[in-house]
Amino acid sequence: MPQRDGVPPSDLWSRPRIAAALATCDMATVIEGVRSARGWSQGELARAVDYSQSWVSRVVNGQQSLTVSQVHDLAQRLGIPLHLLRFGGGTPPDGATAPKEVDPTRRRDFGRVVAAGALMTTTAPRVAPTHTRHAVNETTAPALRSITGGQRRMDATSAARHLLPSAVAHVHLAEQMLANARGTPFLAPVSAAASEASGFAAWLHADQGDMGSARMHYRTAVVRARQTGIRLLDVYMLGSLAAFEIDTAEDPELGLGLVREAEHVLGRTAHPTANAWLACVGALAHAGIGDRSSAAHALRRAEREVARPGNCDPPWPWVFAFDEPKVAGYRALVDVRLRRPHDARQAFAEAFAPSGASAKQAAVLQVELASAHADAGDVDEAFRLAQEALATGIEFGSERVIGRVRGFRRRYTGPYAACVRELDDQLTSLMTGFSACG
Structure with a gap:
């Protein structure tokens, strides 16, 4: 009624x-x-x-x-x-x-x-002719996943622009294998491999500043993950898309909606690593919209999860368990967004060392730490970190890192010290084609 x-x-x-x-x-x-x-x-x-x-x-x-x-x-x-x-x-x-x-x-x-359904109408592979089905067997999905794994390892030391052509070609290969797998017992594992391939291609496109292609590949990764019926992979790709929207696209409200969708899929009895990671992504979203209370609540939930006895041997597709230093790293990022510089610097000190991450990830962290130092009035240290991050961004051709440095500079409103002038000169050199970073 x-x-x-x-x-x-x-x-x-x-x-x-x-x-x-x-x-x-x-x-x-x-x-x-x-x-x-x-x-x-x-x-x-x-x-x-x-x-x-x-x-x-x-x-x-x-x-x-x-x-x-x-x-x-x-x-x-x-x-x-x-x-x-x-x-x-x-x-x-x-x-x-x-x-x-x-x-x-x-x-x-x-x-x-939510228009990945529309994406399906344009990217879903057609059912392959029967005579090609023999190309898929129990080795297909592991082989596809091993290629993606190798590419991911190379990402730590290689420029994204060098990896992108092969990563995109690998997505096409995975999609073709997925077409061949329809009607076979291997559909779910090949879908999972295709999801991972698209997720990595999305990451590389985001690093190059190609937001449209990154979002398209993330959507495909979500769709393929959902086709597998593997709840944790579904959550992992939803959370990855949420993190992209929150941190790279700077749309925390959209990211928060995706986090809530992932939480709904995840349920209450999931592995602590999955719960802690998703809570931290949610904390970033809450901080992005200025909701201090909800951000703090999400971080406390993550801390409880990492302290659980079962938080070991992380489930695929997670590679490492989500531990206290990683939560501290997210707490630092939350504090930066909430303009709590002293708390942020303390959290960074508790977090995993930037040197332990890949060079590009370390550079992203350096820019965040630079923002905390700038807010605390330590301008020289802030701009030293920003200049180091910029040098890394230029070395790897990472628009993600360079864009973070530009954003840091735009937000800075303090005195025009010599270190500020040096960074401005380096940023200007990127437009003129003459590198000021050696």
């Missing part, structure tokens, strides 16, 4: 038509379902969401694209659970019948969060 007041009926989200719409990111059907369930007229719906009736009419008729901010706003106003807006590639709940066709205008702009 329609409910004109209060929250939507408790069974609304499990109704076959609405569940299918959530599974395919069909926002027009979801919003119309809420309107109908509450017994609202279209005008009442418009007043509830604080948009014009003509705009609402275009939305429910699939004629109006939605931005990320609009989707978040509508979901909040109408009580639509964000975690139920699926990335696509999953199976609708029992009894749900997915619509035969989804109008791409309904999710074009919302694609940054």
Whole structure:
């Protein structure tokens, strides 16, 4: 029965038509379902969401694209659970019948969060002819994963631009093997290998500053992970996309929505490493939107998880257990974003040493530490760290690192000391083609 007041009926989200719409990111059907369930007229719906009736009419008729901010706003106003807006590639709940066709205008702009379903229509490999199926066997997935593993190890000492061509080619190979695996017992492990390959390609594109390609590959990684039915891989790729949106794309609200989706998938009884890592990613998102209390709560949860006796032998796809120094590292990043420089410097001291990370990761940490020193008034040390990080960014051709240094410089509003002038000269040299970093 329609409910004109209060929250939507408790069974609304499990109704076959609405569940299918959530599974395919069909926002027009979801919003119309809420309107109908509450017994609202279209005008009442418009007043509830604080948009014009003509705009609402275009939305429910699939004629109006939605931005990320609009989707978040509508979901909040109408009580639509964000975690139920699926990335696509999953199976609708029992009894749900997915619509035969989804109008791409309904999710074009919302694609940054949940339009991997649309991505599936363009990147999903076609079923290979029967005579090629013999190319896939029990060795295919391990071989694909070993290639990705080797590329990841090389990333610590190589420029991303040198690795990208082979990484992208490897994604294409993995996708072809996935096409060949359809209808065989090897579909899930090959999907997992394809997910890892796309995730690494996304990482390299992000390092080169190609946000569009990075996001596309991260979405593919999420879709392929979900196809495997492997919960931890699904969470790992969702969390990786969340970290990208929070830290690289600087969209903490979007990242927080992805963290919540990952938490929903993860459940309450997961391995401590997975729980701690995801809590730390969430803490970064909360810090990015200025929510100190929630950030602190998430970090405390991570600390409890790493202290659990079972926090050893990390589960695939994690390589290392998530321990106290790693939580301290995230605490330092949170403190930088919350403008607590003294706390940040103390946390950095407790964290894993930057020298223990790859050169590019160490440079990223140096820029964060530079921000803490600048906020604390230690300008010389701040700019020394920034200059070292810039030199590393130039050496490896890492737009990720160079962009962090540029961002640090933009945020600095203190005195124009000699060290500030030196960094400005080095940044200017990048535009003129003459390196000031030796």
